[in-house]
Amino acid sequence: MNHFLSLTNLAFKDFREIFQLTEEVKKNPQRFNQVLAGKFIGLLFEKPSLRTRVSFEVGITQLGGRAIYLSSQEVQLGKRESIGDVAKTLSKYLQGVILRTFSHQSILEFTKNSQILVINGLTDLLHPVQVLSDFYTIYKRKKDLKAIKISFVGDGNNVCNSLILGSAKLGLNLWVASPLGFEPDKGVIKKALEIAKKTRAKIRILNNPKLAVKSADVLYTDVWTSMGKEEERTWRRQLFKEFRVDKDLLRLAKKNCLVMHCLPAQRGEEIASEVLDSKNSIVFEQAENRLYVQKALLVWLFRR
Ligand code: CP
Ligand code: NVA
Secondary structure, three states, X not given: OOOEOOHHHOOHHHHHHHHHHHHHHHHOHHHHOOOOOOOEEEEEEOOOOOHHHHHHHHHHHHOOOEEEEEEHHHHOEOOOEOHHHHHHHHHHHOOEEEEEOOOHHHHHHHHHOOOOEEEEOOOOOOOHHHHHHXXXXXXXXXXXXXXXXXXXXXXXXXXXXXXXXXXXXXXXXEEEEOOOOOOOOHHHHHHHHHHHHHHOOEXXXXXXXXXXXXXXXXXXXXXXXOOOOHHHHHHHHHHOHHHOEOHHHHHOOOOOOEEEEOOOOOEOOOEOHHHHOOOOEOXXXXXXXXXXXXXXXXXXXXXX
């Protein structure tokens, strides 16, 4: 089974194939409108979602399939019954499932017991569908991905971890700056550095946002308080202050630097409205591309 749990599941040529398919899906959607005919795909989400849920539901429907949303209240993964039993049961009804869980361990446990395709729709550790789509967005804008400097400033969270793994796979130049103690996951960094030996990616993990942003072609940020950590928000706001993406920080990047954010954004926290709404910002283009790239991913995964 070709599950999609992490960008490390993809080879370099897979990224290329998925991006080519994305172009085709965008140009000629009619050609793909029966690809998922007769297929039922569950969306089992423990956390809220706007983009991931809607883009997948629309995408699945446009591909001729049927999406079934299952809220955490309904299923109560691991509470009403074990994760393994949920996976085994859903495998009898559905052909695929998109999972959004708190713990990454939950998606691994689910996948171990699943006879149907599993796609990671975000865990506390990774957000691969987001970042896959973001690489497509960057590629469309900048073309030569290896020639640019990408910077991520803020919490070393799920989005950041996936950016690191994807950059390692694609051989890119990524600079990450997070406050001390909020660096990306150690296991992720170790894995990325191993991959980078082969791909010649340059991955730098720093605590200095100004250094990370200097002459950047792409500046990415994400919320300081991810879902599930809401009670930490007050002190995180203090601790992360120097990592806010505002006009002053953006000035250190290249003039035509693209500003990216997976959204939802907390305006005035990790990103100032003046930057989020500026002409450098491509955040809604990112949101739009989720639909095309995820459709391409579904076509690609179900073809194999
Ligand atoms: N970027 C993203 O995944 O957004 P949602 O949490 O709204 O799905
Ligand atoms: N890091 C954020 C991403 C939301 C799409 C979170 O996990 O809440």
